[in-house]
Amino acid sequence: xxxxxxxxxxxxxxxxxxxxxxxxxxxxxxxxxxxxxxxxxxxxxxxxxxxxxxxxxxxxxxxxxxxxxxxxxxxxxxxxxxxxxxxxxxxxxxxxxxxxxxxxxxxxxxxxxxxxxxxxxxxxxxxxxxxxxxxxxxxxxxxxxxxxxxxxxxxxxxxxxxxxxxxxxxxxxxxxxxxxxxxxxxxxxxxxxxxxxxxxxxxxxxxxxxxxxxxxxxxxxxxxxxxxxxxxxxxxxxxxxxxxxxxxxxxxxxxxxxxxxxxxxxxxxxxxxxxxxxxxxxxxxxxxxxxxxxxxxxxxxxxxxxxxxxxxxxxxxxxxxxxxxxxxxxxxxxxxx
Numbered sequence: 001x002x003x004x005x006x007x008x009x010x011x012x013x014x015x016x017x018x019x020x021x022x023x024x025x026x027x028x029x030x031x032x033x034x035x036x037x038x039x040x041x042x043x044x045x046x047x048x049x050x051x052x053x054x055x056x057x058x059x060x061x062x063x064x065x066x067x068x069x070x071x072x073x074x075x076x077x078x079x080x081x082x083x084x085x086x087x088x089x090x091x092x093x094x095x096x097x098x099x100x101x102x103x104x105x106x107x108x109x110x111x112x113x114x115x116x117x118x119x120x121x122x123x124x125x126x127x128x129x130x131x132x133x134x135x136x137x138x139x140x141x142x143x144x145x146x147x148x149x150x151x152x153x154x155x156x157x158x159x160x161x162x163x164x165x166x167x168x169x170x171x172x173x174x175x176x177x178x179x180x181x182x183x184x185x186x187x188x189x190x191x192x193x194x195x196x197x198x199x200x201x202x203x204x205x206x207x208x209x210x211x212x213x214x215x216x217x218x219x220x221x222x223x224x225x226x227x228x229x230x231x232x233x234x235x236x237x238x239x240x241x242x243x244x245x246x247x248x249x250x251x252x253x254x255x256x257x258x259x260x261x262x263x264x265x266x267x268x269x270x271x272x273x274x275x276x277x278x279x280x281x282x283x284x285x286x287x288x289x290x291x292x293x294x295x296x297x298x299x300x301x302x303x304x305x306x307x308x309x310x311x312x313x314x315x316x317x318x319x320x321x322x323x324x325x326x327x328x329x330x331x332x333x334x335x336x337x
Contacts, residue, residue: 004110004129005045012039013079014054017071023061031057042081043223048110052135059138065171068138069180072145082223083107086216089209093155094201097147099220106224112235113143116242117198118291121162125287126192137168140192147194148181155203158182159196163294165189193287233259234273237266238280245288248307249281286321289314294333299326 019025032053038044059067077084083103090096097115104113110129115122126143128136152159164185174184240258241249256263270276285306292302303314318326
């Protein structure tokens with residue numbers, strides 16, 4: 001399977017930013033197995049592993065364990081090129097994020113960055129590519145900072161975190177996270193996930209511009225042609241399953257028809273991504289169940305909403321997922337909120 005790639009402009013921007021703050025360009029480039037001319041080609045594709053290597057090199061060269069947060073706190077839309085300006089020209093925060101998700105695979109293959117609205121919360125998930133490495137923590141913090149800090153700048157109002165969970169341990173004082181994200185995350189979680197109130201999505205963008213939006217949409221869509229518009233196949237399957245979750249999800253054959261591939265191809269491509277329909281359905285049910293319980297819904301109602309025919313089956317599955325009963329999880333969540 002071909003290793004995932006990312007847009008060279010994003011990698012070059014990270015390197016330039018680090019150099020402006022004192023890092024030696026030659027030392028950074030020595031850590032990245034990449035021909036320098038690729039960084040000068042704004043439309044080139046480079047291995048995602050090179051982007052991760054650049055993040056790790058920048059952290060070490062600058063001695064800044066909070067590199068990802070500091071980078072997002074000071075960059076402008078040029079970091080994302082035309083897509084950054086398109087996002088800012090969108091009418092609302094929700095439309096801004098929709099553009100980012102729609103074209104995310106063009107920016108970065110292999111990773112997952114997605115949002116779903118559950119009740120009155122907008123919930124975000126980030127899944128990095130490949131075996132665990134230090135760059136994953138930096139990348140996750142950059143995505144979270146974009147959601148809280150970047151979107152607050154773009155709408156003119158601060159955004160309060162409802163939840164904030166990171167897989168890694170803190171890089172240093174938690175006050176630095178509070179400064180940039182508005183809250184101290186829960187660390188050593190099983191996944192990267194954060195949320196804020198869903199009504200944030202209705203906020204108008206300060207730089208909304210319908211004419212510029214239409215112009216840039218044509219440009220970006222032309223550049224992104226050939227890349228999936230809704231993320232990798234696993235995320236497309238997850239979206240399809242979510243639409244039918246109260247009915248128990250879709251069978252493999254029905255999913256394949258919906259995604260316009262054969263059942264065998266669907267299963268093979270998911271296996272190449274290290275997953276399956278059953279794993280995706282199980283993970284979706286868990287994340288939705290936890291979200292509904294944190295919102296205070298009764299366990300029996302949650303059982304129906306996540307597609308279990310019998311509450312007893314749901315209770316056994318939830319115990320397997322979390323080591324707690326739904327009632328115990330709900331009570332603990334309400335105590336900590």
